[in-house]
Structure formats: structure tokens, C-alpha cells
Amino acid sequence: MPRTPRFAPKTPRRIRRLLVLGLLCVVGLLCVVAAITAALGFRSQSASSSSPPSPSSSAAPSLGEAGGAVPDGVTVFDDGYPAVANLRPDLLRALRSAAGDAAEDGVKFYVNSGWRSPERQDQLLREAVSKYGSEDEAARWVATADTSPHVSGDAIDIGGSNATVWLSDHGAEYGLCQIYRNEPWHYELRTDAIDRGCPRMYADPTQDPRMRQ
Incomplete structure (x- = not known):
């Protein structure tokens, strides 16, 4: 008599659920990366705008x-x-x-x-x-x-x-x-x-x- 598997094979519904969950995780990770990139870009822009002017923009020598x-x-x-x-x-x-x-x-x-x-x-x-x-x-x-x-x-x-x-x-x-x-x-x-x-x-x-x- 054939041996009964210990675990039943995954149903197509469970596979779809896992795929959806995986896709949501990927989207969430991309959102986090985008937010960090934007924050770093804002900080860099703020730092450059508050930095002292370059020598070329300093007061005239006279x-x-x-x-x-x-x-x-x-x-x-x-x-x-x-x-x-x-x-x-x-x-x-x-x-x-x-x-x-x-x-x-x-x-x-x-x-x-x-x-x-x-x-x-x-x-x-x-x-x-x-x-x-x-x-x-x-x-x-x-x-x-x-x-x-x-x-x-x-x-x-x-x-x-x-x-x-x-x-x-x-x-x-x-x-x-x-x-x-x-x-x-x-x-x-x-x-x-x-x-x-x-x-x-x-x-x-x-x-x-x-x-x-």
C-alpha cells in the first residue's frame, strides 16, 4: 500500500498568498529605500545651501x-x-x-x-x-x-x-x-x-x- 505523505502538498491558493506577501515585502523595502535616499538628498541640499560662499563669490578685493x-x-x-x-x-x-x-x-x-x-x-x-x-x-x-x-x-x-x-x-x-x-x-x-x-x-x-x- 503506498505511503501517505506526512505533509500535504501546497495548494495553489497558499502559493498565491505567499507570492502576494512576498511582493508586498519587496514594495515596502523599496519604499523604505526611497525614503532614506530622499532624506539624505535633503540633508545634502541643506548643507550646501548653508555652507559659506566659495572664494569666487566673496567680496570684491577693492x-x-x-x-x-x-x-x-x-x-x-x-x-x-x-x-x-x-x-x-x-x-x-x-x-x-x-x-x-x-x-x-x-x-x-x-x-x-x-x-x-x-x-x-x-x-x-x-x-x-x-x-x-x-x-x-x-x-x-x-x-x-x-x-x-x-x-x-x-x-x-x-x-x-x-x-x-x-x-x-x-x-x-x-x-x-x-x-x-x-x-x-x-x-x-x-x-x-x-x-x-x-x-x-x-x-x-x-x-x-x-x-x-
Whole structure:
């Protein structure tokens, strides 16, 4: 008598059910993979959009250090910065002579601003108009590129209150004079001051005839 199988063969209905379940698993796995891929793509896009701009999209050189911007800590002896190196040679010599003597009193001449490119001067003027609310008020603090002694290399803004105090006492001995009463940091060279003392200060740049050219 033939031997009865221990398990009955699978019916076509069970096979179809297993095929359907298998297909659902495959579809579900594909959905999970697609979701992970989308999440990674979104993260990559977010990271790229928040990353700093490439060097090619950075500010124009004429507005950065090449245009006269000065980082903290620069002194009148730092020729590596155009703001210092592009000053008039006679002004720079006077500044370094004064700075050498001031160092004996523990005073260092930092540079807040020196030579500036015309483009940087225009930028500073626009910022001043925005800050002070009008061109007339901005003119008390920032000159145009055509009239600014910074653009011609004839002026320097000295940083540090102890340095400006030292210069107010001794600057005339080197021909270094404060020009505007409202800007105790702004110095220019007046060689006559060595013998005669510094000329009378203007209240602000709007009183300076050079600014009306």
C-alpha cells in the first residue's frame, strides 16, 4: 500500500498568498529605500545651501584688505597691509618716528584705517548715509572718494585712546596733527607744525575747504 505523505502538498491558493506577501515585502523595502535616499538628498541640499560662499563669490578685493580694510592688531610698522603700505611716505616716516618714541612710554600705534581704495571709500559713505539718515549728516564723518585724504594716502585713523592722547600732547613735534575736532583719531601730516604747532582744527569735515571741491 503506498505511503501517505506526512505533509500535504501546497495548494495553489497558499502559493498565491505567499507570492502576494512576498511582493508586498519587496514594495515596502523599496519604499523604505526611497525614503532614506530622499532624506539624505535633503540633508545634502541643506548643507550646501548653508555652507559659506566659495572664494569666487566673496567680496570684491577693492572692498577687503586689498582696498584698505584693516584687521585688529595692525600697527604703523605692518607693511603687509595696503592700508599702511600705501600711505604717503613722508606721513609714514613721521608716524613710525613718533611710534618709536611712544613705545618708550608703553604706547603702541594701532591702525584703525589708513589708505583706502575709492571703492571702499564709496562703500563707507553709503554705510554712513544709512547710519546717520542723510548725506548731509554723513558728510560730517565720511568724505567722498574724490575728496577723502584717506584715498590719497594722506590720512590715518589711529586706534587706542592712549595713542591719541599721546599724539595730542606730542604729535606736533613730528608734524602729526588732528584735523577735525569730532575725530580725535584722524591724523594728517602738517610739516609746519614742527615749528609753529598744529593749525586750528575744523569742527568736522564739512568745514574743511578740501571737502567742497
